[in-house]
Amino acid sequence: MCFHNSLTATVAEVEQRFEATNKTKQADFEPVYHGNGFDFPVWPVITAQAPKSIQLFQWGLVPRWVKTKEEAEEMRANTLNAKAETLGEKPSFKYALREAQRCLIPSTGFFEWQTVGKNKYPYYIRLRNQPIFAMAGLWESWHNPAYPDDIWNTFSIITTEANPLMARIHNTKQRMPLLLLPGSESLWLQKDLDTAALNEIARPLDDSLMEAFTVGRLVSHRTANSNVPEVTNPYAYPELSQQQLSLF
DNA sequence: CCAGACGTTGTT
DNA sequence: GTCTGG
DNA sequence: CCAGACGTTGTT
DNA sequence: GTCTGG
Numbered sequence: 001m002c003f004h005n006s007l008t009a010t011v012a013e014v015e016q017r018f019e020a021t022n023k024t025k026q027a028d029f030e031p032v033y034h035g036n037g038f039d040f041p042v043w044p045v046i047t048a049q050a051p052k053s054i055q056l057f058q059w060g061l062v063p064r065w066v067k068t069k070e071e072a073e074e075m076r077a078n079t080l081n082a083k084a085e086t087l088g089e090k091p092s093f094k095y096a097l098r099e100a101q102r103c104l105i106p107s108t109g110f111f112e113w114q115t116v117g118k119n120k121y122p123y124y125i126r127l128r129n130q131p132i133f134a135m136a137g138l139w140e141s142w143h144n145p146a147y148p149d150d151i152w153n154t155f156s157i158i159t160t161e162a163n164p165l166m167a168r169i170h171n172t173k174q175r176m177p178l179l180l181l182p183g184s185e186s187l188w189l190q191k192d193l194d195t196a197a198l199n200e201i202a203r204p205l206d207d208s209l210m211e212a213f214t215v216g217r218l219v220s221h222r223t224a225n226s227n228v229p230e231v232t233n234p235y236a237y238p239e240l241s242q243q244q245l246s247l248f
Numbered sequence: 249c250c251a252g253a254c255g256t257t258g259t260t
Numbered sequence: 261g262t263c264t265g266g
Numbered sequence: 267c268c269a270g271a272c273g274t275t276g277t278t
Numbered sequence: 279g280t281c282t283g284g
Contacts, residue, residue: 003258038258038284063254065261077284078255091254091262113259120259120267159256173257220259222268222284253264258284259267271282 002081002135002157002177003037004111004219006124006232007044009132014054014106017132018185020046023053034111034219034226035059037080045155046104047139048189057103061156062142063092069144072152082138082156084178084202088195093156096138100191103155104134109232110177111219112170121240122219123169124232125212127179134185136178136201158202165207179205214240 007014008031011022024044035041042056060076079092087097109126127133136158144150158178166176180188184201187193193201216235218226 003256036258063261065254075254078257081256083256089263093255095261122259156255170257175257217260220267222259249266251264251266254262267284269283272280 002110002112002159002175005032005035005037005043005105005107005135005157006109006111007032007035007106007132008108008229009106011044011054013132014044018046018054018104018106018134020052020054023050024056026056032227033229034231036226038077040076043155044106045137045139046106046134046189048100048102048191051186051189055153057139057153057155059155059157061092061096061138061140061154062152064095064140064142065091066142067145069146069150072142072144076154079154079156081159081175081177083175084136084158084160084198087138087158093138096140100193101139102188102193103137103139104180104185104188105137105155105157106132107135107177108132110135111215112166112176113220114169115172116240119239120220121237122215122217123212124215124234125166125169125210128209128211130182134180134188136180136188160202160204163204163207163210165210165212166204169212176204178202179210181205181209 040060045057061079062072087093113120137155139155142152159175162174162176
């Protein structure tokens, strides 16, 4: 869940939304209409350690104890997401959690598939009143022992149980990204967040704040370039009932 | 004890 | 680095 | 889902 | 043809 994200905002918009300054080497971001986690794209993030800065980290968390580049590359396909419920137990995430290496991952909407019979229908999901919002993440800085200058700053998107809207869409896994209300964003970045507070924040967002609609199957095509504006165009599947087409 | 895992959920 | 499975 | 692998044994 | 990896 949550391997398919988007960020179609300018640097200025992200700066304004999160009250942070662009510290990347890029004057602006390329809009991401469809970012596939398995491509391990770089993404703007805001860390607890530098909450006033926008940095570019790579999606797919590489734990600090990884020994080789090969192991790092293998690991990250499995750490695109991190289950909120078990962050403290998993060797891949526990050190990042212990040292409060939490972060915000700006998004303008994400994709998920609904299984109906033998078919899969892609949906685009976003927040009603917030064009840009934050997913909760953990980050790590991995230093390649073979090359001291080879440092990988990576992140993982936290997932939690699905709310009723997301349970209908992502009906096989019943999971969703941990979405933060603006009021929870600064809490997530606080360094001394205890377990009770974390568990309180790590709850599924109220689905009355979200909206979702079916999109065309371009997003599902691996060979085609799906990182184009049309990927989020609404598309009505005749065989789906009206209530499934648009979940507002 | 040592070796091996360490993780999550994907699709026209 | 630490836990798990054999 | 699609792309790519799919296997074994050796020597100069 | 079928399994695996991404």
